[in-house]
Amino acid sequence: MRGRRNRILLGIIVVLAVLSVATVWPSEPDRYLPSFVPWPEGKGAKFPWIRFEGGAITFHLKEARAMRLGLDLRGGTRLVLEADTSQAPDVNVDQALDTAAKIIERRVNAFGVAESEIQRQGSDRLAVQLPGIDPEKARDLVGRTAVLEFREPKLDENKNITVCQGGTVTYDPPGCEGGQEAAMALQSLTAASEESIIWVPAQAVGSDGLEKNLTGRFLKPNTLVSASNVGLPILNFEMTKEGSPLLEQVTTRLIGLPMAFFLDGEPIRGNDNRILAPTVRAVISDKGIIEGLSVDDARLLSIQLNGGALPVPLKVLQQEEVDATLGADSVQKSVIAGEVALLIIMLFMTLFYRLPGALASLALFVYTSIVLAIFKVWPVTLTLAGIAAFVLSVGMAVDANILIFERMKEELRAGRSLVAAIEAGFSRAWPSIRDSNVSTLITCAILYWFGDQFGASLVKGFAFTLAIGVLVSMFSAIMVTRTFLRVTIGTPLARHLGWWVVDLAETRGPAAVTPAPGMPPQSASGGEE
Amino acid sequence: MFDFVRRRNFYYLLSLLVLVPGIISLAIPPSLKPGIEFTGGTTFTVRFAQNVHQDALRSALSELGHPEAIVQGTGENKFLVRTRELKGAVAAPEVGPAPPSERDTIEAGLQQRFGDFLDNEGKVSNRFIDFYIVSGTVSEEIGRNAGFAVIAASVAILLYISWAFRAVPRPFVFGTAAIVALLHDVVLVVGTFSIFGKVFGMEINTMFLTGLLTVMGFSVHDDIVVFDRIRENLRRGEGRDFSECVNVSLNQTVARSVNTSFTVVLVLVAMLLMGGVTIRDFLLVLLIGIISGTYSSIFIASQLLVTWEERDIQRLFRRFLPRRRRPAPVETEG
Numbered sequence: 001m002r003g004r005r006n007r008i009l010l011g012i013i014v015v016l017a018v019l020s021v022a023t024v025w026p027s028e029p030d031r032y033l034p035s036f037v038p039w040p041e042g043k044g045a046k047f048p049w050i051r052f053e054g055g056a057i058t059f060h061l062k063e064a065r066a067m068r069l070g071l072d073l074r075g076g077t078r079l080v081l082e083a084d085t086s087q088a089p090d091v092n093v094d095q096a097l098d099t100a101a102k103i104i105e106r107r108v109n110a111f112g113v114a115e116s117e118i119q120r121q122g123s124d125r126l127a128v129q130l131p132g133i134d135p136e137k138a139r140d141l142v143g144r145t146a147v148l149e150f151r152e153p154k155l156d157e158n159k160n161i162t163v164c165q166g167g168t169v170t171y172d173p174p175g176c177e178g179g180q181e182a183a184m185a186l187q188s189l190t191a192a193s194e195e196s197i198i199w200v201p202a203q204a205v206g207s208d209g210l211e212k213n214l215t216g217r218f219l220k221p222n223t224l225v226s227a228s229n230v231g232l233p234i235l236n237f238e239m240t241k242e243g244s245p246l247l248e249q250v251t252t253r254l255i256g257l258p259m260a261f262f263l264d265g266e267p268i269r270g271n272d273n274r275i276l277a278p279t280v281r282a283v284i285s286d287k288g289i290i291e292g293l294s295v296d297d298a299r300l301l302s303i304q305l306n307g308g309a310l311p312v313p314l315k316v317l318q319q320e321e322v323d324a325t326l327g328a329d330s331v332q333k334s335v336i337a338g339e340v341a342l343l344i345i346m347l348f349m350t351l352f353y354r355l356p357g358a359l360a361s362l363a364l365f366v367y368t369s370i371v372l373a374i375f376k377v378w379p380v381t382l383t384l385a386g387i388a389a390f391v392l393s394v395g396m397a398v399d400a401n402i403l404i405f406e407r408m409k410e411e412l413r414a415g416r417s418l419v420a421a422i423e424a425g426f427s428r429a430w431p432s433i434r435d436s437n438v439s440t441l442i443t444c445a446i447l448y449w450f451g452d453q454f455g456a457s458l459v460k461g462f463a464f465t466l467a468i469g470v471l472v473s474m475f476s477a478i479m480v481t482r483t484f485l486r487v488t489i490g491t492p493l494a495r496h497l498g499w500w501v502v503d504l505a506e507t508r509g510p511a512a513v514t515p516a517p518g519m520p521p522q523s524a525s526g527g528e529e
Numbered sequence: 530m531f532d533f534v535r536r537r538n539f540y541y542l543l544s545l546l547v548l549v550p551g552i553i554s555l556a557i558p559p560s561l562k563p564g565i566e567f568t569g570g571t572t573f574t575v576r577f578a579q580n581v582h583q584d585a586l587r588s589a590l591s592e593l594g595h596p597e598a599i600v601q602g603t604g605e606n607k608f609l610v611r612t613r614e615l616k617g618a619v620a621a622p623e624v625g626p627a628p629p630s631e632r633d634t635i636e637a638g639l640q641q642r643f644g645d646f647l648d649n650e651g652k653v654s655n656r657f658i659d660f661y662i663v664s665g666t667v668s669e670e671i672g673r674n675a676g677f678a679v680i681a682a683s684v685a686i687l688l689y690i691s692w693a694f695r696a697v698p699r700p701f702v703f704g705t706a707a708i709v710a711l712l713h714d715v716v717l718v719v720g721t722f723s724i725f726g727k728v729f730g731m732e733i734n735t736m737f738l739t740g741l742l743t744v745m746g747f748s749v750h751d752d753i754v755v756f757d758r759i760r761e762n763l764r765r766g767e768g769r770d771f772s773e774c775v776n777v778s779l780n781q782t783v784a785r786s787v788n789t790s791f792t793v794v795l796v797l798v799a800m801l802l803m804g805g806v807t808i809r810d811f812l813l814v815l816l817i818g819i820i821s822g823t824y825s826s827i828f829i830a831s832q833l834l835v836t837w838e839e840r841d842i843q844r845l846f847r848r849f850l851p852r853r854r855r856p857a858p859v860e861t862e863g
Contacts, residue, residue: 075601078609120664121572127663322609323602329583330805337803341796348792384808385739388815391796392743396750399789403754406785432757435693436750442689443682443746450678456671458735459678462742 003490009483017366020373027066032335067376068132070115070383073331075323076131077138081314083124088312093124096312101126104142106307111141115383115457126314131381135319145313146304148216149262151199152254156183163196172265174200186257194275199260199267204249206242214250218243221306225298233298235290237305248285255280261290326384345398353405355499359484360401367397367476371469385458386465393469396437400477403429412501418494422485433477440470533779534772537832544713544829551720560723564732565597569664570614573657576607578645587806593638597732614662632660667735675738679745683708686749697760702837707752710830714748714821715741721817736811744818751786751826758782771838775831783827790823
C-alpha cells in the first residue's frame with residue numbers, strides 16, 4: 001500500500017520537475033550555462049490562464065518565454081522626457097515635473113512593470129528607465145499626456161454633420177485644411193467619410209455657470225476594463241459629481257448623433273482602426289462605457305485615465321536600450337557564481353550526510369526549478385531583492401533538510417531501525433520547520449503590506465518572492481525529500497547503513513549500553529507499522 | 530557535552546565589545562552615507578572610439594575617485610554613467626579658460642586610459658555626449674518606511690513566537706529573546722557599515738536594505754530552530770533544571786546551526802570570489818549578518834532565556850545595590 005503511494009508521489013514529483021525545467025529553460029542558454037556545450041534554446045511555456053475582469057472570467061494563453069528580470073539585472077528602455085512648455089508658458093515646470101513623475105510612476109505600476117526608475121534630470125527633464133518593455137510601448141505608456149476629450153461632430157442648423165471635402169481634417173483647432181466644409185446627412189455617412197467629420201470639443205455649462213469642455217478631468221480615477229458577453233473588452237468609466245451634469249447635457253443634445261473620444265488631440269481608434277464614434281442612444285450622466293478598443297489599448301487607456309493627465313506635455317528627447325544597472329558583465333559573473341555555489345552545497349550535503357544528502361541535493365534541484373518556474377509563469381519581475389529572497393529560501397530549504405537529517409542521525413544512533421529513524425526524523429523536525437517558516441510567512445505578509453502602502457516596491461518584491469520560496473521549500477522538504485527517502489528504503493541502497501550515517505559503526509556500541517538521551521518512552525512518530 | 534550556558538555573561542560582554550564601535554560610529558554623524566540612489570548626483574553618457582569593457586570602465590572610474598559609479602551599457606562602446614554630484618559641474622563660462630572641473634578630470638582620465646571619445650554622430654570628440662545633474666531614483670523615505678515595516682514585523686514575530694511557544698512557561702520571554710537577538714544582528718550589520726562608511730567611504734543603497742531584510746529573516750529562523758528544541762526538551766523533562774535543558778538543546782542543535790550557516794556562507798564566499806563587483810556590498814551584508822545570526826541564536830537568544838530564568842538581572846542589582854540580607858528567591862520559585 002505504502003510503497004505504491006510513494007511511487008505515485010515520486011511520479012508526480014518527477015513530472016513536476018520535468019515540467020518546471022522545461023518552463024524555466026532559458027531562451028538564451030549561453031547567458032547562464034557554460035557556452036562550450038551547444039544547449040538547446042528554451043521555448044518557454046504556454047499556460048492557460050484565468051483572468052477575472054469586471055465579474056467576467058476570461059481564458060487566455062499566457063506565454064512565458066523569458067524570465068522577467070528587473071532593471072538591475074537585465075536593463076530595459078531608457079527615455080528622457082522634456083517638459084514642453086510651448087503650449088502653456090506659465091506652468092511652474094518644477095512642480096509640474098514632480099507631479100508628472102508621480103503620475104508616470106502610477107501608470108508604470110498599474111502596467112505591472114515593477115521596479116522602474118524615475119529621476120529628475122536637470123531643470124526641465126525626466127529620465128525614466130523601464131525594465132522588460134519594448135520602446136514603443138514605453139513611449140506610449142509614459143510619454144502620453146493623456147488628456148481625454150469628449151467630442152461631437154460639428155453640426156449645421158438642420159442637425160447635419162459637417163465634413164471636410166477635398167482637404168484634410170484638422171482637430172486642433174477643428175477645421176478643414178485645403179478643402180471645403182460641407183453638410184452631410186447622418187444616414188449617408190460611410191466608413192470613408194467618417195474620417196472627414198469635423199469634431200469639435202463637447203461643451204456644457206457647469207454648475208458655476210461657465211461653459212466647460214467635457215474632458216477626462218471629470219472622470220473618476222476608477223476606470224476598469226471588463227469583458228462583454230462575447231468577450232470583447234469594454235472600458236467602464238464613472239463621472240465625478242461635477243462631471244455628470246455636463247455629460248447629461250451633452251448626451252441630451254446628441255441623441256441619435258455620434259460622439260467621439262479624443263486622446264491628446266487625436267481621435268481614439270478601435271481594433272479595426274476606425275474612429276470610435278458610437279451613436280448616443282440615451283441620456284447618460286454618471287456612468288458610461290467605451291466599446292470597440294483592442295484589449296491592449298483599453299488597458300493602456302484605463303491606466304492612463306486612472307493615473308491622471310500629465311500637468312504638462314512631455315516630449316520624448318531620447319530613447320535607448322540600456323543594460324543592467326548592476327552591469328551586464330557583473331550579473332553574468334554572479335549567475336555563474338551562484339550556480340557554482342549551488343553545486344558546492346550539493347557536494348557538501350552529499351559528503352556530510354551521504355546518501356540522504358545526495359537525495360536532498362536532488363530535492364534541492366527540484367525545489368530550485370519549481371520556484372523559478374513559478375517566478376516565470378506568474379510572472380514575477382525578478383530583481384536583486386528577489387534573488388536575495390530566493391537565496392534566503394534556498395537556505396531555509398537546505399536547513400529543513402539538515403534539521404531532518406540531524407534528527408535521523410540521532411535516532412539511528414539511539415538504535416532505531418532505518419525506517420523508524422526516517423519517520424521520526426521527519427516528525428520531530430517538523431515543528432521547528434513549521435514554526436520558523438510560519439514566522440517568515442508572517443513577516444512576508446507584513447513587509448508586503450507595508451511595501452504596498454508606502455510605495456517601497458523593493459520591500460514588496462522581496463516579501464513576495466520570499467513567501468513563494470518558503471511555501472515551496474516546505475513542500476520540498478516534507479514531500480520531495482521524504483518521498484525520495486521512502487522510495488530508497490525499498491531498494492538495496494538501504495542495506496548499507498554506512499551510506500546513511502558516517503560514524504554509525506562506532507556509535508552503535510555505546511548507544512546500546514547507555515540508553516540514549518534522545519529517546520522518549522513514548523515515541524512521537526509511532527514509526528512504521 | 531559542551532557547557533554553553535555557564536559563561537553567558539562573558540558572551541554578552543563579547544557581543545557588547547563587538548557592537549560598541551559600531552554604535553559609537555552610528556552616533557557620530559553622518560551615521561551612514563546615503564548612496565547616489567537616494568541623493569542623486571550626475572549622469573553622463575560617454576562613447577569610446579575603441580572597444581572598452583564595462584568592467585574596465587568601472588575600475589577606471591573607481592581609480593578616478595568614483596567607486597560609487599553605476600555603469601550601464603547602452604549600445605556599442607557607449608555607456609551611461611551615474612556618479613555622485615561632480616563638483617564644478619556647472620557650465621563653463623563662455624569666455625576665458627574655466628578651471629578644470631571634476632568633469633574635466635574624469636574626461637581626461639578616461640581618454641588617457643581608453644583613447645578618444647565619439648560624439649553622437651560618430652565624430653571624434655573630447656567631451657561626454659551629455660552631462661546632467663539628476664535627482665535620486667529612490668526617495669529617502671523608503672529607508673524610513675522599511676524601518677516601520679521592520680518594526681511592525683518584529684512585533685508580529687514577538688506575538689507569533691509567544692503564541693507558538695505557549696506550552697512552555699513564560700513564552701513571552703522566548704519572543705523577547707528572539708527580538709533582542711534580531712536587534713543584535715541588525716545593529717552589528719548597520720554599525721559595521723557605518724564604520725566602513727567612515728573608513729572606506731562605503732555607501733548605503735537599496736541593496737543594503739535588501740541584505741538587511743534577508744539577515745533578519747535568517748536571524749529569526751535560527752532562533753526558532755533552537756527554541757523549538759528547548760521546547761521539546763522541556764516537555765520531556767530533559768536536564769535537572771532549565772539552564773541544563775537549554776544546554777542540552779544547544780548541544781543537540783549546534784551541528785545543524787553550524788552546518789546550515791556554513792552552507793550559506795559557502796554560497797556567499799563563492800559569490801564574493803567569483804561574482805560581479807557590483808553586488809559585493811550586498812554579499813558583505815549577508816555574510817556579516819548570517820554569521821552574527823547564527824552566533825546570536827546560540828550565544829544571545831538562548832542565553833537570555835537562562836538569564837531570565839535564573840534571575841541574573843535581579844542578582845546583578847542586588848550586588849550593586851545591597852539591601853537587607855534575604856535568602857535568594859531563586860529557589861523559592863516553582
